[in-house]
Amino acid sequence: MCKWWRHAVLECRLLFGNPVFASLPVIYAILFAMNMLNSGGGTEQNLYTMAYKFHMLGHTMTLGPAMLIGILSMRRDVLRRSFEWNHSLPVSFLTLLSSKYAVSMLYLSLFTLPTAFIFYTISISQGIAGGIAMHYTMQFAMQYEISYMVTLALAMVLGASIPNRIVYLIGFCAWMFGTFFMDIFIITQLGWYPAEVFHLNQFFIQSEALQYENWSYALISADISRSRWFVLAFTGLLLAVSLLLLNRKRPTMHVKRIWAAAVAALVLAGAIFMPYGSLWAERYEQLGSKLSDPSIGLTDDPVPATIFTVSSYDLELKRLPNDNLRVTARLRIPAGELAGKSELPLTLNRFFTLERVRIQGNDAPYRRRGEMLTISLPANSRQEIEAELVYFGSVMDYRTDYSRNDFAAFSLGDEVKLEGHMAWYPLPGHQHVYLKQVETSSPYITLARRYGIQRYSVGDMKLKVEGYSKPLYSSLKEVERGPGYQIFESKGIGQNVSLYGGSFWTEVHRPDFKVRIVTTPYLEKWAEGLLTELKGKYDYFAAWIPGMSTDIDTILCLGQGIEWPHAEHSLILSSREYTYFSSNLPGEWVNYMLFGDQPAYYGNYEHPEQDVRNKIGSLFWYVYYIEEKGLSDKQLRSAYGHLRSVQELLFKNGDGTDPQNKIGIGMARQVRRAMKEGKAEQVKKVLAHYYGHGLQFPDTERYPAMKPEAPVTYEEWVKRWKQTVGE
Amino acid sequence: MITIEHLSKTYRKGAWALLDVSLQLDKGMTGLLGPNGAGKTTLMRILATLLAPTSGQVRVNGISITRPEEIRPMIGYLPQHFHIYPQLTGRDYLDYAAVMKGIKDREARRKEVARLLETVNLQDKADKKVRTYSGGMKQRLGIAQALLGSPDILIVDEPTSGLDPQERVRFRNVLTRFSIDRTVLLSTHIVADIESNCRRIAVMNMGRLVMSGTLGELQACGNGQVWEAVLSADAFSRVDPMQVVSTKAVPEGILCRFVGKRPFADAHPAEPSLEDGYLALLRRDRDV
Structure with missing residues (x-):
């Protein structure tokens, strides 16, 4: 130990005595602190995301010194x-190698510790709970340390095995290959996702899995922990190989022991790779079985399903301690819906195993083919059908389509994403949940939702969830919340219902507003500002739209995880992806509250005079921006993206003389002139009239039971305008 | 004591660096002589446990070289090319080497380091960084390092290269003192180093041991092989320079000394020196 310590002291002196090496951690800490102090709100500028993005590049850069130090420590x-002369000393290479490794790690920890301290301190100063800040601090710090450990060990192997100076060039290539090249080409472009474990620092620049707080570490905790154990074992293997190589440089009587250690390290690394490999084997097995399943349709010609009405769903979902879900689904199908049919076709995702199926209280035979479930009905049944299904299973539905590498559905701990289109409850008819593309060099499975072929009934839904330690959020109204359970219920809705949850999610409320924002801790302060702005806009419209009411009471503002922003009954799902600048999120949300999701919204650019509902919808915002903000048309045009869009009105195609432009610009001029003349009340009256008429654009394809709205022709608009506002 | 039996070493390219060397090194100082490429350094590296032999046996104080970890604590070694960390002071470096040699007690270590610094005449520079040392000073530090812990076996490879004459004399005396009751193997191609220190001598050539014995025996190898003649400047210019081992200006012309066959009829035999014996031995070996 005395020799180990003395050599470590020498190594410290050599490493810390080098002014370049000594100054690097200081410079790094200063850069990190400056970056973190510039963090603000928003999905991209919050402290967590800023820190992660800094690490993506910054930490990758620090692996360069790690590589250099590892090689230098061998070559020195x-x-x-x-x-x-030092080979003739009675000191083992194990002593030298281990002390060099420990001191180099001590040095590299000087990159970790200040970043951890700065991140934690600024997190606390921003009001983040200590436990949450510490959780992320530890995740970052552990990742730093593990990356340094493996990089250093790799560098030592290179240093011990290549005596020529070309080792520096090879080390540089290993650094670049193990980070950027592997990230961009091997993992992302080739789609070899299991190779992530060999990425040197795991702060991927191409993957967003951990860039945002939502559904990040907790969701892939198994990947992370198994991968880290493997990396540690692999580090041990690299060090054992280094020791072996060094001991080939001089005779030793411990050859057998050293070989045994190397072989043991190899076996250990192989054994520890198994759990990690099995995760991926399971995922690829899932994908493979879907690709070979003839019940999954092709993306080339997806066919919409024929469905029937389900008058009510009564769902009970219980999370068991092993993350298995046990669901009891009771469906009522009105008499006559299946008249003359001997079978009840339903769709239930394959990740569930059916335990029991009952029709009218009696066990009923059934058969399954992929997602398609067919239940035999009693003969000559003319009354309302009551079906009860009990099923269970764990949900981690992996997908890799379109360069994605994530989970389409999951329930792991308190991380939950169960969307209606995934058929986590029985959907009516035989529907596709997945589609496949096989006539390509890389066949893939994708979600049928992308192709808009799923159909939903309209009716009542009740859902009880149990077994989660944190609240879940559903597109159904939450009617009761107690310790360990929640009840959601809505009547007469499109039965496409989702359920979401996250372990660190937090609710932002205002006592004078019914809407809450559910967000992640590092977005909380920013969300408070958004909620205030949202209330201001909401109050503006509520003041003059007599029938304005909205079911929406919850906004999930999570930064990532929602494929595209949309409203679903009482829930707005907001996302960083496919959305506008975050400065206008409250505008987007109020638009959802005014008009809903407007799923069938269309431009009708060829014959705009046939339906001007989209332009009338934009006029609400046009009036708002004139009255509340005093903006000119020019300002509105130039602020595109930062405001709720009024481009349906102001958008110019070429010289602005086509009918689309003429109608839009004409309506805007009408409104601005009237407002200028002090006829704001009359304008609002016209708009309120059309609000009552309906500007929701309901999706009658996906929800065949919904009634379509009547279009509003330009002629009708002009007539109404003249009646209310005058010429 | 070191016993070497039928020791051979070949490198990857297949040439024999050592071929069937057998030798016994008793207490006292043994000089190892040989031209460049004779295999001296290979032999010393094997004895210093830095290199495994291809075949043969070596025992150091009765311990087989196949157990190098047990031999290293007994050895002090100074390689031919010696570098150390330039950031350290001489004292720091020796302290480090002392710990590595197992001297755990701080006070004992301090005293030992101070003693050795004085021995190699570096006490005044002991606290200067090694990067400020001259080549000779570094060499002296290397010698001190080899002597640390008073090892039973001292192996020094070309230790006097780079030393000025005064330091060389000092070093010889240090080694002579040190070799009492210890085994010292001194490799050099400077015959004078051996002449003044060594009891025994071993000569290597082309990987083989060509002679092992006393200084007198090596000197005797030159008997009948050493010649002297006084040549005019003109005659000297026509002589094969490879034949001449030394020259000296005398009033009659140039006194030349030759080793080998009689170069001229008027050359007269001379008394061989140790160096003459060594050269005669190498020539005889080459001719064989």
Whole structure:
């Protein structure tokens, strides 16, 4: 130990005595602190995301010194002939190697510790709970340390095995290959996702899995922990190989022991790779079985399903301690819906195993083919059908389509994403949940939702969830919340219902507003500002739209995880992806509250005079921006993206003389002139009239039971305008 | 004591660096002589446990070289090319080497380091960084390092290269003192180093041991092989320079000394020196 310590002291002196090496951690800490102090709100500028993005590049850069130090520590003495005197000393290479490794790690920890301290301190100063800040601090710090450990060990192997100076070039290539090249080409472009474990620092620049707080570490905790254990074992293997290589440089009587250690390290690394490999084997097995399943349709010609009405769903979902879900689904199908049919066709995702199926209280035979479930009905049944299904299973539905590498559905701990289109409850008819593309060099499975072929009934839904330690959020109204359970219920809705949850999610409320924002801790302060702005806009419209009411009471503002922003009954799902600048999120949300999701919204650019509902919808915002903000048309045009869009009115195609432009610009001019003349009340009256008429654009394809709205022709608009506002 | 039996070493390219060397090194100082490429350094590296032999046996104080970890604590080694960390002071470096040699007690270590610094005449520079040392000073530090812990076996490879004459004399005396009751193997191609220190001598050539014995025996190898003649400047210019081992200006012309066959009829035999014996031995070996 005395020799180990003395050599470590020497290594410290050599490493910390080098002014370049000594100054690097200081410079790094200063850069990190400056970056973090510039963090603000928003999905991209919050402290967590800013820190992660800094680490993506910053930490990757620090692996360069790690690589250099590893190689240098070998070449400095143990590999140099002129330092042969130290080979004649009664000191083992294990002593030298381990002390060099420990001191190099100590040095590299100087990159970790200040970043951890700065991140934690600023997190606390921003009001983040200590436990949450510490959780992320530890995740970052652990990732730093593990990355340094493996990089250093790799560098030592290179240093011990390549005596030529070309080792520096090879080390540089290993650094670049193990980070950027592997990230961009091997993992992302080739789609070899299991190779992530060999990425040197795991702060991927191409993957967003951990860039945002939502559904990040907790969701892939198994990947992370198994991968880290493997990396540690692999580090051990690299060090054992280094030791082996060094001991080939001089005779030793412990050859067998050293070989045994190397072989043991190899076996250990192989054994520890198994759990990690099995995760991926399971995922690829899932994908493979879907690709070979003839019940999954092709993306080339997806066919919409024929459905029937389900008058009510009564769902009970219970999370068991092993993350298995046990669901009891009771469906009522009105008499006559299946008249003359001997079978009840339903769709239930394959990740569930059916335990029991009952029709009218009696066990009923059934058969399954992929997602398609067919239940035999009693003969000559003319009454309302009551079906009860009990099923269970764990949900981690992996997908890799379109360069994605994530989960389409999951329930792991408190991380939950169960969307209606995934058929986590029985959907009416035989529907596709997945589609496949096989006539390509890389066949893939994608979600049928992308192709808009799923159909939903309209009716009542009740859902009880149990077993989660944190609240879940559903597109159904939450009617009761107690310890360990929640009840959601809505009547007469499109039965496409989702359920979401996250372990660190937090609710932002205002006592004077019914809407809450559910967000992640690092977005909380920013969300408070958004909620205030949202209330201001909401109050503006509520003041003059007599029938304005909205079911929406919850906004999930999570930064990532929602494929595209949309409203679903009482829930707005907001996302960073496919959305506008975050400065206008409250505008988007109020638009959802005014008009809903407007799923069938269309431009009708060829014959705009046939339906001007989209332009009338934009006029609400046009009036708002004139009255509340005093903006001119020019300002509105130039602020595109930062405001709720009024481009349906102001958008110019070429010289602005086509009918689309003429109608839009004409309506805007009408309104601005009237407002200027003090006829704001009359304008609002016209708009309120059409609000009552309906500007929701309901999706009658996906929800065949919904009634379509009547279009509003330009002629009708002009007539109404003249009646209310005048010429 | 070191016993070497039928020791051979070949490198990857197949040439024999050592071929069937058998030798016994008793207490006292043994000089190892040989031209460049004779295999001296290979032999010393094997004895210093830095290199495994291809075949043969070596025992150091009765311990087989196949157990190098047990031999290393007994050895002090100074390689031919010696570098150390330039950031350290001489004292720091020796302290480090002392710990590595197992001297755990701080006070004992301090005293030992101070003693050795004085021995190699570096006490005044002990606290200067090694990067400020001259080549000779570094060499002296290397010698001190080899002597640390008073090892039973001292192996020094070309230790006097780079030393000025005064330091060389000092070093010889240090080694002579040190070799009492210890085994010292001194490799050099400077015959004077051996002449003044060594009891025994071993000569290597082309990987083989060509002679092992006393200084007198090596000197005797030159008997009948050493010649002297006084040549005019003109005659000297026509002589094969490879034949001449030394020259000296005398009033009659140039006194030349030759080793080998009689170069001229008027050359007269001379008393061989140790160096003459060594050269005669190498020539005889080459001719064989």
